[in-house]
Amino acid sequence: MTALSSxxxxxxxxxxxxWSRIPSGTRAPGPDSAEATAAPVPDTVHVPLAERRxxxxxxxxxxxxxxxxxxxxxxxxxGTFASYQLPxxxxxxxxxxxxxxxxxxxxxxxxxxxxxxxxxxxxxxAGLGAGALVGLSRFADLLLTGTTGAMRAVxxxxxxxxxxxxxGINEDSKxxxxxxxxxxxxxxxxxxxLRHVDPQLVEAGRAFGLHGARLxxxxxxxxxxxxxxxxxxxxxxxxxxxxxxxxLIASSMGLGFLLTDSAxxxxxxxxxxxxxxxxxxxxxxxxxxxxxxxxxxxxx
Numbered sequence: 001m002t003a004l005s006s007x008x009x010x011x012x013x014x015x016x017x018x019w020s021r022i023p024s025g026t027r028a029p030g031p032d033s034a035e036a037t038a039a040p041v042p043d044t045v046h047v048p049l050a051e052r053r054x055x056x057x058x059x060x061x062x063x064x065x066x067x068x069x070x071x072x073x074x075x076x077x078x079g080t081f082a083s084y085q086l087p088x089x090x091x092x093x094x095x096x097x098x099x100x101x102x103x104x105x106x107x108x109x110x111x112x113x114x115x116x117x118x119x120x121x122x123x124x125x126a127g128l129g130a131g132a133l134v135g136l137s138r139f140a141d142l143l144l145t146g147t148t149g150a151m152r153a154v155x156x157x158x159x160x161x162x163x164x165x166x167x168g169i170n171e172d173s174k175x176x177x178x179x180x181x182x183x184x185x186x187x188x189x190x191x192x193x194l195r196h197v198d199p200q201l202v203e204a205g206r207a208f209g210l211h212g213a214r215l216x217x218x219x220x221x222x223x224x225x226x227x228x229x230x231x232x233x234x235x236x237x238x239x240x241x242x243x244x245x246x247x248l249i250a251s252s253m254g255l256g257f258l259l260t261d262s263a264x265x266x267x268x269x270x271x272x273x274x275x276x277x278x279x280x281x282x283x284x285x286x287x288x289x290x291x292x293x294x295x296x297x298x299x300x
Contacts, residue, residue, distance in 0.1 A: 068089060071086075071088075071089055072088060072089050074086070075087065075088040075089075076088045076090070083268075084266070084268060085268070086268070087268055087269040087272065091269045092269050092272045092273050092276070094269070095267070095269040095270050095273050096273050099270070099273075107253055108253060108254055108255050108257070108258050108274075108277075109255065109277060109281070111253045111254045112243055112247070112254040112255040112256065112281070113281060115171070115174055115175055115178060115243060115246065115247075115254065116178060116236075116239045116240055116243055116281075116285075117285075118175050118178075119174075119175045119176070119177070119178025119179040119181070119182060119239055119242070119246075120178065120179075120182045120235060120236055120239040122175070122179040122182075123178065123179035123180065123181065123182025123183040123186070123235060123239070124182050124183075124186045124232060124235050126179070126183050126187075127182065127183040127184065127185070127186030127187040127190065127231070127235065128186055128190055128228075130144070130148070130183075130187045130191075131186060131187040131188070131189070131190025131191040131194070131231075132190060132191075132194060132216060132221075134187070134191040135190060135191040135192070135193070135194025135195050136194055136216070136220075141191070145191075148184075148187065151184075152184040152188075156177065156180075156181060156241070156242045156245040157245050157248075159177055159180060159245075160177065160245060160248060160249060163176055163177055163249065164249060164250075169249055169250040173246075173249050174246040174247065174249055174251065175246075177242055177245060177246040177249075178239050178242045178243060178246050180242070181235075181238040181239055181241060181242030182235040182236070182238055182239045182242075183235075184235075184238070185231050185232075185234035185235040185238055186228075186231040186232060186234075186235045187231075188231065189227050189228065189230055189231030189234070190224065190227070190228055190231055192227065193224035193226075193227030193228060193231075194220055194221075194224055196224075197219075197220050197223045197224060198223065201219060201223055202215070202219060202220065204219075205218065205219035205220075225293075225296070229289065229290075229293040232289055233286055233289055233290070236282070236285055236286060236289060237282060237286065240278060240281070240282040240285075243255070243256050243278075244256035244259060244260075244278075247260070248260065255274050255277055255278055255281075256274075258270060258273075258274045259271060259274040259275070259278075262274065
């Protein structure tokens with residue numbers, strides 16, 4: 001016991017000697033220092049979820065509110081812009097109320113939303129199938145990528161004469177044009193994502209007896225989910241962009257028709273109303289896809 005205690009005392013003295021040689025500004029707290037025996041630093045205070053959401057909403061709403069205030073000041077307070085150039089926010093709201101009272105506003109919104117959702121669904125399904133084929137087959141990649149990439153560069157208005165000639169002036173031509181706009185973002189992102197799926201993950205799926213379509217649905221597509229959702233979001237935004245071109249095809253209803261008809265009649269207030277509605281509807285549908293993505297990933 002005496003030998004052991006003397007050995008422990010020697011080791012302790014040696015540690016203290018080495019500790020004293022280290023500059024005080026660069027050394028960590030020693031076992032016998034006051035810093036080592038001090039109270040532990042408390043953990044970071046957790047902000048409640050409701051407060052964090054309120055903060056995010058406040059930051060996101062800051063820029064639109066600033067734009068709205070600047071719009072009001074430049075049109076109503078200072079008169080920088082004439083009413084025929086830039087109507088005030090109040091005039092735009094009054095134009096919306098007028099159309100709503102006549103029962104036209106909700107009809108425009110409903111028809112445009114229906115066209116976008118149908119065209120987006122058809123185009124996304126086609127893009128998902130073609131993207132999976134190109135992403136999984138080198139032969140399909142060589143065969144289709146060049147031609148499809150060239151077709152992606154064709155402007156939306158260039159398809160209008162052909163669709164009128166082939167399908168006539170009806171809903172089919174409008175929905176088809178929107179589907180064309182939705183097809184390319186999904187095709188591009190799905191093909192790229194499937195090419196970069198971890199090969200070890202694919203081999204693990206094959207080891208469990210998954211092949212072909214089952215391997216694609218159970219392993220590869222879930223692994224590429226973030227990229228697929230990003231492609232769907234781009235496709236949805238593209239669908240709203242193609243909507244205006246689609247409603248140029250002899251349309252009498254829809255937000256695109258409201259936009260072009262107001263431009264022909266010089267109603268700048270209705271033009272701005274159509275632009276605001278397109279922005280709100282596009283952001284709303286994009287938010288719904290984001291919500292579905294979070295729930296899908298949490299469930300997966």
